[in-house]
Amino acid sequence: MFQGGAASDDPDPRHVNRTDLSGSADLVQARDVHGGVHFHGGDPAPGPPPRQLPGGVAGFLNRNRELLALDRLLTDAHQTAPAVTLFVVAGTAGVGKTSLAVRWAHRVKARYPDGQLYVNLRGYDRGLPVDPAEALDRFLRSLGVPPAAIPADLDERAAVYRSRLADRRILVVLDNAASVGQVRPLLPGTDTCSVIVTSRSRLSALVARDGGQRLTLDILPEHDAIELLRTVMDGYRQGDSEEELAELARLCARLPLALRIAGERAASRPFMTLHELIQDLHDESALWDTLTADDGDESDAVRTVFAWSYRALTEEAARLFRLLGLHPGPDFSAAAAVALSGTPARRIRHLLDQLVGAHLLEHVGLDRYQLHDLLRAYAIDQVRQHESDDERQRARLRVLRWYLHSADAAVTAMLPFNQTVPLDPPGGIEAMAFSASTTAAEWFETERHNLVAATRLASECGAHQVAWHLAAVLRGVYMHQNAFDEWSTTARIGLASARSVGDRRGEAETLESLGKAHFQARQLDEAAECHQAALAIRREIGDEFGTAVSINALGLLGLRHRRLTDSVRFFSEALEIVTRLGNRRWRALVLSNLGETRYEMLRLPEAAELLREALAELRDLGDLGQEGNALFFLSMAEREMGDVANAEANIETAVAIAEEANNSLWLGHWLVELARVRRAIGDPAAAVDILHRAAALQRRIGDRSREATALDAVGEAYQDLGRSAEAVDFHRQAAGVHRRLGDSWQTAVALHNLATALAATGREAEALPVRQEAFTLLSRFDDARTADFRERIERAVT
Numbered sequence: 001m002f003q004g005g006a007a008s009d010d011p012d013p014r015h016v017n018r019t020d021l022s023g024s025a026d027l028v029q030a031r032d033v034h035g036g037v038h039f040h041g042g043d044p045a046p047g048p049p050p051r052q053l054p055g056g057v058a059g060f061l062n063r064n065r066e067l068l069a070l071d072r073l074l075t076d077a078h079q080t081a082p083a084v085t086l087f088v089v090a091g092t093a094g095v096g097k098t099s100l101a102v103r104w105a106h107r108v109k110a111r112y113p114d115g116q117l118y119v120n121l122r123g124y125d126r127g128l129p130v131d132p133a134e135a136l137d138r139f140l141r142s143l144g145v146p147p148a149a150i151p152a153d154l155d156e157r158a159a160v161y162r163s164r165l166a167d168r169r170i171l172v173v174l175d176n177a178a179s180v181g182q183v184r185p186l187l188p189g190t191d192t193c194s195v196i197v198t199s200r201s202r203l204s205a206l207v208a209r210d211g212g213q214r215l216t217l218d219i220l221p222e223h224d225a226i227e228l229l230r231t232v233m234d235g236y237r238q239g240d241s242e243e244e245l246a247e248l249a250r251l252c253a254r255l256p257l258a259l260r261i262a263g264e265r266a267a268s269r270p271f272m273t274l275h276e277l278i279q280d281l282h283d284e285s286a287l288w289d290t291l292t293a294d295d296g297d298e299s300d301a302v303r304t305v306f307a308w309s310y311r312a313l314t315e316e317a318a319r320l321f322r323l324l325g326l327h328p329g330p331d332f333s334a335a336a337a338v339a340l341s342g343t344p345a346r347r348i349r350h351l352l353d354q355l356v357g358a359h360l361l362e363h364v365g366l367d368r369y370q371l372h373d374l375l376r377a378y379a380i381d382q383v384r385q386h387e388s389d390d391e392r393q394r395a396r397l398r399v400l401r402w403y404l405h406s407a408d409a410a411v412t413a414m415l416p417f418n419q420t421v422p423l424d425p426p427g428g429i430e431a432m433a434f435s436a437s438t439t440a441a442e443w444f445e446t447e448r449h450n451l452v453a454a455t456r457l458a459s460e461c462g463a464h465q466v467a468w469h470l471a472a473v474l475r476g477v478y479m480h481q482n483a484f485d486e487w488s489t490t491a492r493i494g495l496a497s498a499r500s501v502g503d504r505r506g507e508a509e510t511l512e513s514l515g516k517a518h519f520q521a522r523q524l525d526e527a528a529e530c531h532q533a534a535l536a537i538r539r540e541i542g543d544e545f546g547t548a549v550s551i552n553a554l555g556l557l558g559l560r561h562r563r564l565t566d567s568v569r570f571f572s573e574a575l576e577i578v579t580r581l582g583n584r585r586w587r588a589l590v591l592s593n594l595g596e597t598r599y600e601m602l603r604l605p606e607a608a609e610l611l612r613e614a615l616a617e618l619r620d621l622g623d624l625g626q627e628g629n630a631l632f633f634l635s636m637a638e639r640e641m642g643d644v645a646n647a648e649a650n651i652e653t654a655v656a657i658a659e660e661a662n663n664s665l666w667l668g669h670w671l672v673e674l675a676r677v678r679r680a681i682g683d684p685a686a687a688v689d690i691l692h693r694a695a696a697l698q699r700r701i702g703d704r705s706r707e708a709t710a711l712d713a714v715g716e717a718y719q720d721l722g723r724s725a726e727a728v729d730f731h732r733q734a735a736g737v738h739r740r741l742g743d744s745w746q747t748a749v750a751l752h753n754l755a756t757a758l759a760a761t762g763r764e765a766e767a768l769p770v771r772q773e774a775f776t777l778l779s780r781f782d783d784a785r786t787a788d789f790r791e792r793i794e795r796a797v798t
Helices: 064-074 097-111 132-142 154-165 180-186 204-208 222-233 242-251 256-267 274-286 298-310 315-324 334-341 345-357 373-386 389-414 437-460 464-481 484-500 504-520 524-541 544-561 564-581 584-600 604-621 624-640 644-661 664-680 684-701 704-720 724-740 744-760 764-778 784-797
Strands: 027-031 037-041 086-090 116-120 171-175 194-199 213-216 362-365 368-370
Touching (some): 064 213, 132 154, 154 180, 222 242, 222 256, 242 256, 274 298, 484 504, 504 524, 584 624, 664 684, 684 704, 764 784
Parallel strands (some): 116 171
C-alpha cells in the first residue's frame, strides 16, 4: 500500500515495521545430501567492527602515572580479563580528561577486537546534552542493528544494546557525561566489555552501585606543564627561561587546554619576549573581575587565556569565532560556517585554519570542525557582547536557511519524485548542491544531528516558518529510513511552531508528518488522530491537494485495519480530487491503492484493471519505484486469476527494477511474490531459494513482519515439496511473530498454514485448536477474502 502525503515516496510502499528483536530468525541456506534446500539458524554475516575513537591530541605527553593507573585497573592478576570494567575519569574543565581517555583507549584497543564505541554526551555544553536514547540509537546503528529494528522505548533499546554486546570485547568511551542517569543505560551487561567515562562530576553512584573505579585528574605538575609549553613552542622560540615558563604555566592554572592555547600564542610571536607576553596575560586578567587563579578557580584562568588569545585574532577571525557559538549543532562544515558568518567561501578556510592554529577550534574530520564546550561558552559570551540582537538573529537565520535549502536539495537528489513544500528564496545563501543521490545521502547522514538541532533552534529563535518547513522537508528522508526519533522530534517542533504563529498550512503539514510516523511505527490510533486533524484543517483552508493526501492516508489506515469498504470510499474520493487537479502521479498512486484494496476484496479483474491503468501512468512518468509496486500487486491478482505467465513476467520486471536500483526494501518484499509464482508453475525448490534471499534481506532491514511473511511462504514451499514436518517450524515461527506484532490477519494466515502442515504429518489433534484460533481471529473481518478463508478452514475441519 502507498503512504500518501506531500512526500509520498515511501521507499517500500507497504511500509517497514519498527518492532522488537525477540524471536528473530537468523537464516542460513544449505543443501542436503538429496539436493534439497533447507534453512537452519545461524548468525548473520557480521559487519565491520565499529572503530569510533577520535584521533588523539597531537603532542600528547605526560600523564604517564594516570595511564599506568588505568592499565593496572584493566588487567587482573592472570593477565586474562579486565579486573575493572568501568572507569570514571573526573576533573575540572580543561584538565585534559578527554585527551587522557582517548589516548588510553587507543593504547589498549587491541584488547577489544570487536570494536570501540565513542560518544560525546555534551553534558556541559550550553545546548541540550545527548539523551541516552539518542546515544543508544547511534551505538545500535554502528553495531549493525537496522534502524527499523531499534525500539522506541529507552529500556528496550538498552536491552537490545546489551544483547548486542554480550560475549563481545568492545571498549565504550562515554565522554563529557553530566550525570549518572545519562550514563547508566549505556553500560554493557557483560564483563567482556569495558567503559571509560569522563565527567566534571565525580559520578559517585557509578562507583558505589556499579562497581566503577574513579581516577581524579588533577592539574599538571609544574614540570609537566612547562614541558607541554615547550612542546607547543618547539622550533619557534629560543631562550625562554624556566622561571618565565613556570609563571606562564601558573597563569594558565596548569590546565592542558589553556597551556596549548597560550603556547600557540607564544609560538606565533617568536620575537616578542615571554616577559612581554606574560605581562599581556596579566593585563588581560585585570579585565576579569572574578579572575582569582591564585585562589584555585581554574575556570577563570582558562577564560583569561581564551580572552588573551581571542584578542590577538584579526577582527575577521574573531568575528567568525564568536559567531560559531551560535551554530545549532555539535560540529559543522566550512559551508555552514560561510552561511553563519556571511564570509565569502574563498576566505573561510583561511579563517578556520587561523582558529585551528590558535587552538580555539578543533578540526575533527574531513571538513568537520567543533568547539570545545568551554570555548563554545566563551564564544557565546563574546557574540552577546559584540554583536547586536539583530545581527545575531541574521546570523542564525542565514545558517538555518542554509540547512533548510541544503536539505531540500538533498531530498530532490535522493527522491526525484518527492513533493515537498514550496520554499521562499534562500536570500543570498548558497545552499549545497548534489549531483548524485549517494552524495546527498552521505550529507544527510553527516548532518542528521545538526538538522534536528537546526529545527529546534529555528523554533526557539522565532523562525517558525523555517522550523515547520524543515520538519516537512525532512519527512521524506525519515520515511525512507524509519528514523523515528528524529522524525517525531522535528515534526513535533514544527507543529508547535506552526501553531504558535497560527500557520494552518504548516500545522496540517506537520500533523501529516506525525501521522505518517505513527503509521509506520504501527501506532494506528495516533496516526488516525493526526490525519483526521490535518484533513479538517486542509478542508478549512481550501487546500484541495492536501485534502486528497489526507483522505488517501485515511484509506491506508483502513487497509491496515482491513476495513476495506472504508478504504474504497476514501481512495475513490481522493482519486476524484487528484484527477480534477490533473496530478498524474498522485492519480497513479491512488489507483494503485484502490487496486490493492480491490485485490484484498477478491475483486481480481477490477483490481487488475486499476493496476494496469496506474502502471501506464507510472511508466509514462518514469517513476520506477512505484511502477515496481504496481507490478507486484498486478502479479498477485493475475496469479490468483490463473494467468501465471503474465504474473511471472510482471513480478520479474519488478524484481529487476529493485535490483537495478539496489533497493533492498523493494527487493525483499517483491521476491516473496516471485517465489509464489514459482510455486504456481510447479517449482517449489526454486521458490525456497528465492525466499531464503527475501528472508535474509528482511532480517538485515529489520522488518520482522515481512521476515515472518517470507518464513511462512517457506513453509508453504516445503509443503509443496512433501516436507510438511519441516514446514511446521516455519509456520509456527511466523505465527508467533505476527501475533506479537498484533497483526490478526497475518497471524490467521500463518496459523491456517501451520494447521495444514500439522495435519499432513498426521497430527490432526494438534491442528484442530490452531484452526480454531485462526477462525476466531478472522471473525474480526467481514470482507469477501476473509469469508473465503473461513470457508476453507471449515472445510478442513469437516
